[in-house]
Amino acid sequence: MKKYLLLFLILAATPQAFTQQKDLTLEEIWGGAFTTRGLESLRSMNDGLHYTLLNADPESRTVSIGKYAYETLELTDTVLISSPDNDIPYFSSYAFSKDEGKVLLATDIERIYRYSRRGIYYVYDIEDKTTTKISDRKIMSPQLSPDGSKVAYVLDNDLYFLDLRSGTTTRITNDGEPNAIINGITDWVYEEEFGFVRAFDWNSDGTRLAFLRFDESAVPEFSMDVYGEELYPSQYRFKYPKAGEDNSIVSLHLYTISDGTLRDIELKDAYYIPRILWKNNPDELSVRTLNRAQNHLKMYTVKGVDASVSLLLEEKDEAYVDITDDLTFLEDDSFIWTSEKDGFNHMYLYNRDGSLKRQLTSGPWEVTSYYGYDPGKKAIFYQSTENGSINRDVYRVGINGKNKKRLTNQTGTNNADFSTNFTYFINTYSSAETPYVYTLNRASDGEKVRDILDNSALAEKLKGYKTSPKEFSTIQINGYDLNMWMIKPADFDPTKSYPLFLFQYSGPGSQQVANRWWASNDYWHQMLAQQGIVVACVDGRGTGYKGRDFKKMTYRELGKYEVEDQVAVAEKLSEYPWIDADRTGIWGWSYGGFMSSNCILQGNETFELAIAVAPVTSWRFYDTIYTERYMSTPQDNPNGYDDNSPLTYPAMLKGDYLLIHGSGDDNVHVQNTMRMIEELVQANKQFDWAIYPDKNHGIYGGNTRLQLYTKMTNFIKDNL
Numbered sequence: 001m002k003k004y005l006l007l008f009l010i011l012a013a014t015p016q017a018f019t020q021q022k023d024l025t026l027e028e029i030w031g032g033a034f035t036t037r038g039l040e041s042l043r044s045m046n047d048g049l050h051y052t053l054l055n056a057d058p059e060s061r062t063v064s065i066g067k068y069a070y071e072t073l074e075l076t077d078t079v080l081i082s083s084p085d086n087d088i089p090y091f092s093s094y095a096f097s098k099d100e101g102k103v104l105l106a107t108d109i110e111r112i113y114r115y116s117r118r119g120i121y122y123v124y125d126i127e128d129k130t131t132t133k134i135s136d137r138k139i140m141s142p143q144l145s146p147d148g149s150k151v152a153y154v155l156d157n158d159l160y161f162l163d164l165r166s167g168t169t170t171r172i173t174n175d176g177e178p179n180a181i182i183n184g185i186t187d188w189v190y191e192e193e194f195g196f197v198r199a200f201d202w203n204s205d206g207t208r209l210a211f212l213r214f215d216e217s218a219v220p221e222f223s224m225d226v227y228g229e230e231l232y233p234s235q236y237r238f239k240y241p242k243a244g245e246d247n248s249i250v251s252l253h254l255y256t257i258s259d260g261t262l263r264d265i266e267l268k269d270a271y272y273i274p275r276i277l278w279k280n281n282p283d284e285l286s287v288r289t290l291n292r293a294q295n296h297l298k299m300y301t302v303k304g305v306d307a308s309v310s311l312l313l314e315e316k317d318e319a320y321v322d323i324t325d326d327l328t329f330l331e332d333d334s335f336i337w338t339s340e341k342d343g344f345n346h347m348y349l350y351n352r353d354g355s356l357k358r359q360l361t362s363g364p365w366e367v368t369s370y371y372g373y374d375p376g377k378k379a380i381f382y383q384s385t386e387n388g389s390i391n392r393d394v395y396r397v398g399i400n401g402k403n404k405k406r407l408t409n410q411t412g413t414n415n416a417d418f419s420t421n422f423t424y425f426i427n428t429y430s431s432a433e434t435p436y437v438y439t440l441n442r443a444s445d446g447e448k449v450r451d452i453l454d455n456s457a458l459a460e461k462l463k464g465y466k467t468s469p470k471e472f473s474t475i476q477i478n479g480y481d482l483n484m485w486m487i488k489p490a491d492f493d494p495t496k497s498y499p500l501f502l503f504q505y506s507g508p509g510s511q512q513v514a515n516r517w518w519a520s521n522d523y524w525h526q527m528l529a530q531q532g533i534v535v536a537c538v539d540g541r542g543t544g545y546k547g548r549d550f551k552k553m554t555y556r557e558l559g560k561y562e563v564e565d566q567v568a569v570a571e572k573l574s575e576y577p578w579i580d581a582d583r584t585g586i587w588g589w590s591y592g593g594f595m596s597s598n599c600i601l602q603g604n605e606t607f608e609l610a611i612a613v614a615p616v617t618s619w620r621f622y623d624t625i626y627t628e629r630y631m632s633t634p635q636d637n638p639n640g641y642d643d644n645s646p647l648t649y650p651a652m653l654k655g656d657y658l659l660i661h662g663s664g665d666d667n668v669h670v671q672n673t674m675r676m677i678e679e680l681v682q683a684n685k686q687f688d689w690a691i692y693p694d695k696n697h698g699i700y701g702g703n704t705r706l707q708l709y710t711k712m713t714n715f716i717k718d719n720l
């Protein structure tokens with residue numbers, strides 16, 4: 001078995017050293033004691049030599065946009081600063097127009113779902129130094145036209161645009177209605193599963209707008225009680241299509257600014273429209289569609305005044321086709337595209353007519369991020385797993401598919417943020433032993449220009465605490481070499497016997513075993529390890545970055561192979577002489593909660609304890625896009641849904657089971673946990689459970705996380 005050992009810290013192994021080190025505490029973990037320093041979100045400017053940062057001073061209630069030079073990292077100019085004297089409000093985020101002549105400023109932002117927000121927005125004219133309020137009411141997803149002369153936005157489910165020169169507001173649609181018709185922004189399920197909110201886009205010269213319309217009238221409505229602090233609870237209602245139910249009817253429309261013409265575009269077999277993107281030619285729009293099964297993707301070109309529709313590209317898969325943003329139209333509207341069609345995710349170059357010109361990357365590894373194309377140097381920049389599936393490196397390759405060069409040289413996780421003209425990139429590096437380090441690098445050869453920021457102070461601070469190396473290896477399970485990490489107690493003694501506690505997520509295409517710096521759960525796992533528990537994590541079949549076949553083998557059977565793998569992992573690790581086979585636990589959140597629930601039931605001879613946080617307990621309760629992508633519909637695949645549902649096996653519970661959910665979870669509804677509770681009650685099974693009032697899928701706010709992790713820690717101490 002091939003093993004990789006990555007030492008986070010080199011710790012003195014003497015009893016005296018351990019007595020000098022402190023224990024990690026939940027209060028510190030959730031109180032921010034180990035927070036990493038990071039860079040503010042920067043925006044590269046058009047010249048590629050400068051970037052901007054938002055600089056806020058809460059005490060004086062001022063905020064500014066500073067302009068910095070990549071080469072020196074020094075402030076060279078201040079684009080604007082908020083002040084009552086110049087009518088610039090205190091803002092929380094900003095966006096430039098394409099020509100950088102105007103800046104969109106966001107204030108009074110109100111969160112809706114995962115990505116969607118509404119707020120009061122302003123446009124600042126840099127040359128004139130004037131500020132324009134877009135609307136007195138809260139709007140959604142404003143976007144400046146390329147020349148900055150107009151701004152389009154959504155208000156009360158209708159699409160508008162404001163002409164900044166004349167001050168005239170034009171209403172494009174008139175039929176928007178809550179829980180019925182949405183114009184220009186997505187419905188709940190598109191936002192959650194296709195990952196976008198703004199469903200309109202300006203063409204390249206700002207003369208036309210393309211937008212999607214969602215008719216969700218037939219979508220079943222879901223309701224959640226909101227307990228709040230008033231005498232009576234209220235009820236929140238929204239459209240949520242569960243697997244097998246009706247989705248929104250989605251249609252595409254084009255609006256011409258000059259004459260107000262609104263044209264409906266007919267797309268055959270377009271059950272889903274997950275992406276629209278204008279080409280460089282202002283008369284050509286690319287539109288991606290999917291069938292309901294999500295295994296047949298088509299990309300169309302909508303062209304000209306008559307909006308003729310022609311097929312540009314087509315992809316099919318026996319399981320499903322993933323939707324990404326990996327699409328770049330070059331100057332002549334040829335395009336770069338990523339696909340799994342050769343068994344691994346790679347980049348391809350297509351001619352403007354959709355014919356394949358060449359495959360740009362190949363091999364038994366995955367392109368994990370596509371950063372973009374530099375037309376000057378005719379080079380493409382990307383991130384991949386070429387140095388092992390748990391690592392990430394940044395590369396460049398020519399548009400001819402040749403002269404590939406690795407731009408990062410440290411083993412771990414490297415993420416790049418490139419300047420607009422691809423002169424520089426800011427590399428964010430971390431590993432299991434090194435907290436985040438930020439450096440400025442040349443894009444031509446990857447050479448470091450200068451250090452920007454690191455977290456050496458955090459690494460030094462952690463030397464004062466009891467921690468252990470995160471040991472990476474592979475473990476052979478059910479015929480596959482699966483990636484694994486393990487954390488042992490710092491004073492580990494192979495002659496002793498330790499309980500085993502598994503953590504996993506296991507969802508399609510996911511990854512938990514990765515060579516990167518710690519998240520909050522890693523600190524908690526370290527704390528458990530120093531209390532005498534061996535903590536391990538294994539990415540089983542169906543997880544990502546090991547090729548198409550490995551990822552998609554769980555198709556139509558979510559929870560079957562993944563559970564088999566976790567049970568087999570627990571059994572194999574229990575063969576180690578220093579693991580107590582009668583003290584095995586598992587935990588997970590969301591999909592991981594679905595998994596831990598199945599493991600304590602179907603693996604009741606192996607697991608003595610399980611914690612499930614916000615679990616799916618039946619895929620019949622989850623949304624259409626995610627669930628049907630992997631399972632087809634319940635009508636088509638009833639056995640796949642029921643044979644792998646924890647609701648089918650309550651009578652098999654033998655061990656200690658803790659079930660946790662937030663009552664305000666709009667994603668995985670608390671209905672999942674309530675149905676699980678009822679099945680366990682009727683099976684006369686004893687278990688523990690907790691409901692967090694009005695908390696969403698993340699279950700956070702105030703002391704919520706501290707209380708939650710204290711509960712889980714005590715449950716483990718008492719029962720494992």
